[in-house]
Amino acid sequence: xxxxxxSKMKLFAVLSVFFLSILRSNCQxxxxxxxxxxxxxxxxxxxEWVKKAVFYQIYPQTYxxxxxxxxxxxxxxxxKLDYIKSLGVDAIWLNPFFESPFCDAGYDVSDYYKVAxxxxxxxxxxRLFDEAHKRGMKxxxxxxxxxxxxxxxxxxxxxxxxxxxxxxxxxxNDNTWLNVPKEYQDAFxxxxxxxxxxxxxxxxYCQPALNFGFALPDTNYKWQLPTNxxxxxxxxxxLKKMLRFWMDMGADGFRADMAGALVKTANVQGNEQxxxxxxxxxxxxxxxxxxIFRKDYPQAFMVSEWSYPKDALQNCxxxxxxxxxxxxxxxxxxxxxxxxxxxxxxxxFFDVEGKGNIKNFLDKYMExxxxxxxxxxxCLPLGNHDNARLGNKRSDVDLEIIYAFGLTMPGTPFLxxxxxxGMRQLPTSWPQVEGAYRPRNGARTPMQWSTAAxxxxxxxxxxxxxxxxxxxxxxxxxxxxxxxxxxxxxxxRRLIALKHTEPALANYAEFIPLFAKENTYPFIYAxxxxxxxxxxxxxxxxxxxxxxxxxxxxxxxxxxxxGKDLKLVKKGNKITVNxxxxxxxxxxxx
Ligand code: NOJ
Ligand code: CA
Numbered sequence: 228x229x230x231x232x233x234s235k236m237k238l239f240a241v242l243s244v245f246f247l248s249i250l251r252s253n254c255q256x257x258x259x260x261x262x263x264x265x266x267x268x269x270x271x272x273x274x275e276w277v278k279k280a281v282f283y284q285i286y287p288q289t290y291x292x293x294x295x296x297x298x299x300x301x302x303x304x305x306x307k308l309d310y311i312k313s314l315g316v317d318a319i320w321l322n323p324f325f326e327s328p329f330c331d332a333g334y335d336v337s338d339y340y341k342v343a344x345x346x347x348x349x350x351x352x353x354r355l356f357d358e359a360h361k362r363g364m365k366x367x368x369x370x371x372x373x374x375x376x377x378x379x380x381x382x383x384x385x386x387x388x389x390x391x392x393x394x395x396x397x398x399x400n401d402n403t404w405l406n407v408p409k410e411y412q413d414a415f416x417x418x419x420x421x422x423x424x425x426x427x428x429x430x431x432y433c434q435p436a437l438n439f440g441f442a443l444p445d446t447n448y449k450w451q452l453p454t455n456x457x458x459x460x461x462x463x464x465x466l467k468k469m470l471r472f473w474m475d476m477g478a479d480g481f482r483a484d485m486a487g488a489l490v491k492t493a494n495v496q497g498n499e500q501x502x503x504x505x506x507x508x509x510x511x512x513x514x515x516x517x518x519i520f521r522k523d524y525p526q527a528f529m530v531s532e533w534s535y536p537k538d539a540l541q542n543c544x545x546x547x548x549x550x551x552x553x554x555x556x557x558x559x560x561x562x563x564x565x566x567x568x569x570x571x572x573x574x575x576f577f578d579v580e581g582k583g584n585i586k587n588f589l590d591k592y593m594e595x596x597x598x599x600x601x602x603x604x605x606c607l608p609l610g611n612h613d614n615a616r617l618g619n620k621r622s623d624v625d626l627e628i629i630y631a632f633g634l635t636m637p638g639t640p641f642l643x644x645x646x647x648x649g650m651r652q653l654p655t656s657w658p659q660v661e662g663a664y665r666p667r668n669g670a671r672t673p674m675q676w677s678t679a680a681x682x683x684x685x686x687x688x689x690x691x692x693x694x695x696x697x698x699x700x701x702x703x704x705x706x707x708x709x710x711x712x713x714x715x716x717x718x719x720r721r722l723i724a725l726k727h728t729e730p731a732l733a734n735y736a737e738f739i740p741l742f743a744k745e746n747t748y749p750f751i752y753a754x755x756x757x758x759x760x761x762x763x764x765x766x767x768x769x770x771x772x773x774x775x776x777x778x779x780x781x782x783x784x785x786x787x788x789x790g791k792d793l794k795l796v797k798k799g800n801k802i803t804v805n806x807x808x809x810x811x812x813x814x815x816x817x
Contacts, residue, residue: 262779264780268736269735274525276365277528277546279726280365281639282320282640283316284322285321285322285644287300289694290307290673291307291674292685296345296685296687296691297685298693299346299685300345301342301351301355308358308359312362314642316364317363319367323371324342324346324352329662330376331431331433332612333661334371334484335376335377335434365528366479370483372437373488374434377434382397385397385422386420388420388423395459396438397427399422400415403417403424407425408448408493414429415427424450427491431662437489439462439508441490442454443492480520482530482531482548483530483532484532485501485502485532486544487502488501488509489509491504492505502534503538505538513543516529528546531546534551535549540599540603549606550614554587555607557575557576558632559617559629565615567615577621577629578767579767581748581769583746585747585750589750592605600735600738604637604639604735605638607636608641609629612670615666616651616670618646619651623715628765628766628811630718631763631765634725637736643670647715648704648708651697653668658694672694672696673692675704681696683706729759730759731756737754737756748767748770749765749766749772749806760816764793764813766811767811768808768809770808771807773803773805773806776801777801778800783817784816785814786814787813790810791811793814
């Protein structure tokens with residue numbers, strides 16, 4: 228039978244409706260499924276104490292100066308341990324404290340076995356570990372091994388004309404005049420020492436890359452050694468020995484600097500060479516360290532500066548910082564005036580202007596979180612020494628909303644010293660000491676303890692300070708905030724405390740975004756562990772806003788844990804909320 232044109236159209240219409248309805252029902256299934264709170268979770272392998280841990284990051288040179296020379300020191304940190312404990316944090320990450328010429332503020336290590344005299348002695352480091360332990364806190368140190376200082380004796384020997392034990396410990400080509408392969412062009416420095424060749428840096432010129440070899444050595448370049456070359460193995464063993472030295476002294480683990488940038492590859496170029504080369508051979512090194520930890524330091528923690536959890540959590544680290552990616556900037560520092568490195572434009576989600584886009588963050592985050600949530604933790608740092616302060620033109624109210632976010636997301640939160648009192652980003656005109664080019668210089672200034680001279684940081688003359696203190700009349704300080712129960716300091720303490728009292732906020736508990744739309748506020752998500760469910764609702768914008776979302780679990784009562792009291796209007800499984808500008812609510816469902 229021949230179909231008329233009309234009947235063909237009818238058939239087409241019927242079929243289209245049929246397929247569309249299948250499509251739509253599938254879409255609905257997908258949307259609802261991704262919003263389902265199940266309370267299920269897998270706990271990644273990690274020491275017990277890490278599961279709910281909050282870390283506090285301390286920059287030793289600017290925390291507290293105990294001997295009046297203008298530079299913070301280990302004894303100074305020991306003197307402040309009771310304060311640190313009072314924040315409710317579980318552990319400290321200490322930036323490098325090793326002997327160094329301080330071309331990159333101590334990241335350039337010249338003796339891996341010795342505390343820099345300006346910070347004290349190895350005995351002070353041991354006392355710091357012991358005193359922290361007495362107070363029930365842990366201390367992790369900075370393991371900086373993708374390069375050493377140019378002044379390290381290994382590099383000095385490697386730069387010699389004569390072949391010696393250290394010749395291959397760094398990456399040198401074999402001809403000062405020859406162009407290096409273009410993938411590495413940015414990284415080679417020529418004209419150092421008597422050795423005929425150029426060395427590869429891993430960051431500044433003063434940070435020559437230790438030689439972990441090349442994933443696929445180019446046979447045209449004999450100097451590209453394979454990763455299993457005996458000299459490379461010897462170097463790696465020495466780095467393991469050094470790790471054991473600090474662990475045996477009492478450290479509770481480490482943060483690995485530039486962890487993804489050990490083994491070299493031609494597959495990635497430019498900045499990627501410094502962060503993530505996706506090389507299995509790099510992972511293999513960290514997997515060996517993880518094995519050492521499993522066997523000999525089962526209570527210790529390893530976290531990487533890798534910023535690619537899909538690599539870093541592959542049986543390498545317990546946790547990975549996820550901040551060298553655009554999604555992190557979308558949260559806090561999208562505006563070029565905020566990031567101050569001149570490369571960014573746009574709007575942060577956490578900004579009173581309310582022009583940000585949470586989806587930019589969330590899509591990138593989920594891409595990493597979903598495949599790794601049973602393997603390890605993602606850390607979204609609440610500030611650090613490389614970025615502008617979160618308090619860069621933000622009020623305490625803005626910051627509190629940011630901390631409500633950071634302390635309720637999955638993973639291991641890290642709070643940068645001084646952010647608990649709302650320390651501000653200081654002007655780019657501040658001295659750029661020790662490689663602290665903007666915005667780093669404005670984020671590394673001395674901790675503000677009181678209204679005393681130098682804001683209580685040091686008794687030295689102001690011009691002797693490592694960096695000048697904030698000169699604003701209303702510069703925040705600990706002593707004043709201690710007295711005010713509603714200060715940012717005390718509110719931050721209360722938010723930190725929730726990590727320990729709410730099972731649903733455990734670092735591994737389930738994370739379900741409930742309301743996250745393009746260019747829209749608020750951002751709403753649930754955290755859940757078994758029957759414990761916490762909702763987090765965040766509206767950093769200055770405007771009132773309404774949101775409707777589905778909630779698939781029954782509850783009879785809501786308990787406000789922090790922030791503004793908020794009414795959840797329930798109709799079937801749909802919830803509507805009206806949030807006022809610059810507000811947040813953390814709510815337990817019972
Ligand atoms: C990351 C560190 O956090 C930063 O301060 C340092 O300059 C680079 N790595 C190089 O180590
Ligand atoms: Ca000092």
